[in-house]
Amino acid sequence: MSEMIDENAGGRVVVVGAGPTGLLLAGDLAEAGVPVTLVERRHAGRSNLSRALVVHATTLEAFDARGIADDLIAKGAPVQALRLFDTAVVDVSELPTPYPYLLVVPQYETEAVLQARLDRLGVVTRHETEVVGLRQDADGVALTVRDADGTREERAAYVVGTDGHDSSIRRLLGVEFPGHTVVASVMLVDAVLADPPSLRIATNTDGDKFAFVAPFKDGYHRIIAWDQSHPKAESEPVDLDEVRAVLHATLGTDFGMGEPRWSSRFHSDERQAEHYRAGRVFLAGDAAHTHSPAGGQGMNTGLLDAANLSWKLAAVLRGRAGDALLDTYESERYPVGTAVIKGSGRLLRAAQIKATPARKLRNLAMHFALQRPLVNRRIGFALSGLWVRYAAPAGAHELTGHRAGDVPLTGSPSRLFEALRGGGFVLLAPTELHEPAAEAGVRTAVPADGGPVRLIRPDGYIAWAADTPGAEEVALAIRASGA
Known part of the structure; x- marks a missing residue:
C-alpha cells in the first residue's frame, strides 16, 4: 500500500459515476492511498443494466493485476470462438495471454466484483447524488452537489466524469461530443x-x-x-x-x-469527446467515447481508460510527477478510443450490407480469410485489445510503450500480474540492479525470461527498458517515470 495522501491538503479526487469505469478508477485510487469520493445519481442496489456482456483478455489481465480476475471468471462463461457472418469463425484460443477467450458475463456481475473490491478498501459510494455545477481554478475544482440533504459546494483536487454517454460532467465542462x-x-x-x-x-x-x-x-x-x-x-x-x-x-x-x-x-x-482532459477534470468510459456494440468493446475500453488514468493521478498527487504526466492520459487513450470507434464501425457497416450478392461475397471472403492463422490472429488482437501500444520517446528501447504481459518471475510472486497487485511500479531486473528501486520504494523482481531490464507501470505497460543499464540509469528512469 502506498503512503496516504492528506485529504485536508487538497488531495481528494471525486469520481462521478459508479459504472464499471468509475468503480475500477475509485478502487485504484483508494489502493494508491488517494482519498476518493465516488458519487452516483442512481439509487443504491444491484442494477439490472446488462448491456455489456463480454470481458476481453486485456481487461482480465487488468483484473488479474488487482487480484480479482478469478472472482469474475467464476461468474462468467469463457468462449474461445465465435461464428461471424454465416460460416466464418474467429478463434481466439491461441492469443498470447493467460486469458485466450472471451468471457461472457453480465455487466452487473462485473460491477459486483468491482464493488466488492471497493468495499474491502473502505470506499463508500454516495448514491442519489448529482453534480449540478462545476468550476475550477489553479488549486482545485468546486462542485455543486445535490442530494437528499440539499445542495452544497464541495472541493476536490481533481474530478473524473465516468457518468456515461449522457455525462453531466462533460456537459458542465462544455466539451463537445460530436x-x-x-x-x-x-x-x-x-x-x-x-x-x-x-x-x-x-x-x-x-x-x-x-x-x-x-x-x-x-x-x-x-x-x-x-x-x-x-x-x-x-x-x-x-x-x-x-x-x-x-x-x-x-x-x-x-x-x-x-x-x-x-x-x-x-x-x-458513434461519438467521441473533443478532449478527455479540461484542466483538473477528466472524462473516461462512455463519457468520453461511445460506439456500436460490434466487437463488445465499450465497457472494456472504459475500464482500461481508468487503469491508465488512476496511477497518473496518484503519481501527481504524491509529488512523484508533474502535471505534464496527466496530459499523457489523453494522448495515450484518445487514439485508442478513435481506433475502437473506427473498428467497430467497420464491422457494423460490413454487417449492414443489404445486396444479396455482396453479402454472399462478404461471407465467402471472411470464411476463407479467417482460415488463415495470421488473419485470425489479427482480428483476435483487435477484439481483445492486445494491439494497444503507447507512443515512446525518441530513442527509447523498442519495448517501451508495449504491454508487458504476464512475465514469469523467479521466486515469489512467480509472475508479473501478481507482483503488480496493490498498485505501484515493478522493476524487472537482476538483483544487482534492485537497490535504486528499493531506495525509491519501487517493488522489484527477477524475470525468469532473462530479457531486458524493464520498468513496468501499474497498468501493465512498459515505462522504460534497457538491455544492459547501470544502477544510475535505472535510478534516473524510475525518477522520470513518476514511480
Whole structure:
C-alpha cells in the first residue's frame, strides 16, 4: 500500500459515476492511498443494466493485476470462438495471454466484483447524488452537489466524469461530443434457449436484420437483435415475436427462445469527446467515447481508460510527477478510443450490407480469410485489445510503450500480474540492479525470461527498458517515470 495522501491538503479526487469505469478508477485510487469520493445519481442496489456482456483478455489481465480476475471468471462463461457472418469463425484460443477467450458475463456481475473490491478498501459510494455545477481554478475544482440533504459546494483536487454517454460532467465542462446514431432500436433479451447454438457465440446479418447470441454461465443466453427496416421508438417494449423473426431470418432458428427475464431497447451512437482532459477534470468510459456494440468493446475500453488514468493521478498527487504526466492520459487513450470507434464501425457497416450478392461475397471472403492463422490472429488482437501500444520517446528501447504481459518471475510472486497487485511500479531486473528501486520504494523482481531490464507501470505497460543499464540509469528512469 502506498503512503496516504492528506485529504485536508487538497488531495481528494471525486469520481462521478459508479459504472464499471468509475468503480475500477475509485478502487485504484483508494489502493494508491488517494482519498476518493465516488458519487452516483442512481439509487443504491444491484442494477439490472446488462448491456455489456463480454470481458476481453486485456481487461482480465487488468483484473488479474488487482487480484480479482478469478472472482469474475467464476461468474462468467469463457468462449474461445465465435461464428461471424454465416460460416466464418474467429478463434481466439491461441492469443498470447493467460486469458485466450472471451468471457461472457453480465455487466452487473462485473460491477459486483468491482464493488466488492471497493468495499474491502473502505470506499463508500454516495448514491442519489448529482453534480449540478462545476468550476475550477489553479488549486482545485468546486462542485455543486445535490442530494437528499440539499445542495452544497464541495472541493476536490481533481474530478473524473465516468457518468456515461449522457455525462453531466462533460456537459458542465462544455466539451463537445460530436458523432451520430449508427443503429436505432437495438433489442436486448436475456432468455433460456431450448436448443442453443453449437458454436457458443453465433452472429449473422442479412443487411437490415442482425442477431447475436451468447451464453451466460447460469443457463441464460444474451440475444442482441435489430431490424432496421422496422425501427421502433426506445420507449416501445421489446416484442418477442420480432426478436424471433430476426433470429429466423439471420440464423435460421429462434433456438427455442423462452420468456425473457430481462429485455430492453436502446440506440447506439458513434461519438467521441473533443478532449478527455479540461484542466483538473477528466472524462473516461462512455463519457468520453461511445460506439456500436460490434466487437463488445465499450465497457472494456472504459475500464482500461481508468487503469491508465488512476496511477497518473496518484503519481501527481504524491509529488512523484508533474502535471505534464496527466496530459499523457489523453494522448495515450484518445487514439485508442478513435481506433475502437473506427473498428467497430467497420464491422457494423460490413454487417449492414443489404445486396444479396455482396453479402454472399462478404461471407465467402471472411470464411476463407479467417482460415488463415495470421488473419485470425489479427482480428483476435483487435477484439481483445492486445494491439494497444503507447507512443515512446525518441530513442527509447523498442519495448517501451508495449504491454508487458504476464512475465514469469523467479521466486515469489512467480509472475508479473501478481507482483503488480496493490498498485505501484515493478522493476524487472537482476538483483544487482534492485537497490535504486528499493531506495525509491519501487517493488522489484527477477524475470525468469532473462530479457531486458524493464520498468513496468501499474497498468501493465512498459515505462522504460534497457538491455544492459547501470544502477544510475535505472535510478534516473524510475525518477522520470513518476514511480
